[in-house]
Amino acid sequence: MLTACLAISAMAVISTAPAAATGAADAIAYLKARQGADGGFAEPEASSDVTTTCWALLAGTSAGEKPIGWTNGGVDPLKSLESESGSLSRLGDMEMVALALAEAGGDPRNLAGKNLVALIEAHAKDGKIGGTIAEHCWGMLALTAAKEKLPDNSEGWLVANQRADGGWGESDSVVVADTALAVEALAGTGSAENSVTDSALKFLRSKMGADGGFAGPTGGSNSQLTASVVRAVYAAGEDPSSGRWPAGGNSPVKFLGSMQAADGHYAYSRGVESQPAVTSAMAAVGASGKYFPLAAATSQEPGATGTHDLGATGAGMVPGQASGSTPASSTNGIVGKAAASGTASASGAGGLWLFLIVCAIYVIALGVAALIAAKLYQPKGSALQGPPVPPWG
Numbered sequence: 096m097l098t099a100c101l102a103i104s105a106m107a108v109i110s111t112a113p114a115a116a117t118g119a120a121d122a123i124a125y126l127k128a129r130q131g132a133d134g135g136f137a138e139p140e141a142s143s144d145v146t147t148t149c150w151a152l153l154a155g156t157s158a159g160e161k162p163i164g165w166t167n168g169g170v171d172p173l174k175s176l177e178s179e180s181g182s183l184s185r186l187g188d189m190e191m192v193a194l195a196l197a198e199a200g201g202d203p204r205n206l207a208g209k210n211l212v213a214l215i216e217a218h219a220k221d222g223k224i225g226g227t228i229a230e231h232c233w234g235m236l237a238l239t240a241a242k243e244k245l246p247d248n249s250e251g252w253l254v255a256n257q258r259a260d261g262g263w264g265e266s267d268s269v270v271v272a273d274t275a276l277a278v279e280a281l282a283g284t285g286s287a288e289n290s291v292t293d294s295a296l297k298f299l300r301s302k303m304g305a306d307g308g309f310a311g312p313t314g315g316s317n318s319q320l321t322a323s324v325v326r327a328v329y330a331a332g333e334d335p336s337s338g339r340w341p342a343g344g345n346s347p348v349k350f351l352g353s354m355q356a357a358d359g360h361y362a363y364s365r366g367v368e369s370q371p372a373v374t375s376a377m378a379a380v381g382a383s384g385k386y387f388p389l390a391a392a393t394s395q396e397p398g399a400t401g402t403h404d405l406g407a408t409g410a411g412m413v414p415g416q417a418s419g420s421t422p423a424s425s426t427n428g429i430v431g432k433a434a435a436s437g438t439a440s441a442s443g444a445g446g447l448w449l450f451l452i453v454c455a456i457y458v459i460a461l462g463v464a465a466l467i468a469a470k471l472y473q474p475k476g477s478a479l480q481g482p483p484v485p486p487w488g
Contacts (some may be wrong), residue, residue, distance in 0.1 A: 232277055
């Protein structure tokens, strides 16, 4: 029995640990190669930009690294973001930079003299932050990551604007992205009621494709939108690789896992390469089973249910994304094949420990039984020669 226990345990370790680690590590390695001489990060054949740099910081932090210290020629990402401080005027840009800095250990209240936290708060009115659901949710996440008190009734406003079908969104073209983002934002502030998130997750399951992925208004399933849903599911306390998220034998996690290429980057969709750096960064967060704020994702046990104290991941739209970039604006937050591995490995590890404990109890019981038997059947006047040999000896 013990041999079987050990053999099965070893197989479990082999099957769960490497997948997640490889997915996240390879994605991070790909991202590091995208750092430019100005310290920022860029898509292939492009100059560094705020959005890509922020997602690189978030991905690196989620993987347990200190990306704010990554350098190219001695120049780090903070230097690049500081150089862009004067051009940050859109709320979405400020929210993304504030979130990235807060997570990576920077100061969102002083980016080259600009207080991003105060600027985000200035966009709050009657509980709503900004003009869209996506801006509102990103604002909640950025402020929570910065350990700032949320504007009064911000959670209440979001709950009050849930649609009758369980989703969120000003239009059907953004409903999946906004729903995922809203679930994460509510979980991140600890205000996610089961009645609210359950109906939202049910809605998201109804939008899942046969390949396990999620599609925008045009085209097939894509990695960015699927990743945002995966992070929302993690934030809500469910496992997106479990039987509650099946699609013809597929799952969101399996779909994302299938999108990672040999060099570590994640394709946007089947046969389509778009924003590989941003897509890979989003996927890397989920690869570690994380969601924003990362402190919450780290403190929560994978698979735990109920309300979270902190944490959620952005989904909806990529703040700061140029209006001409359809793929990123149609989704957000992300998780990749790594995501698959991230949470799968965590939940698998929990099952593995339970299995080992059962095995240990069984072995101890055998030992006790052997001792009792030896005492009961020992001839009078005789003595045991030395300690009894344990059943596994």
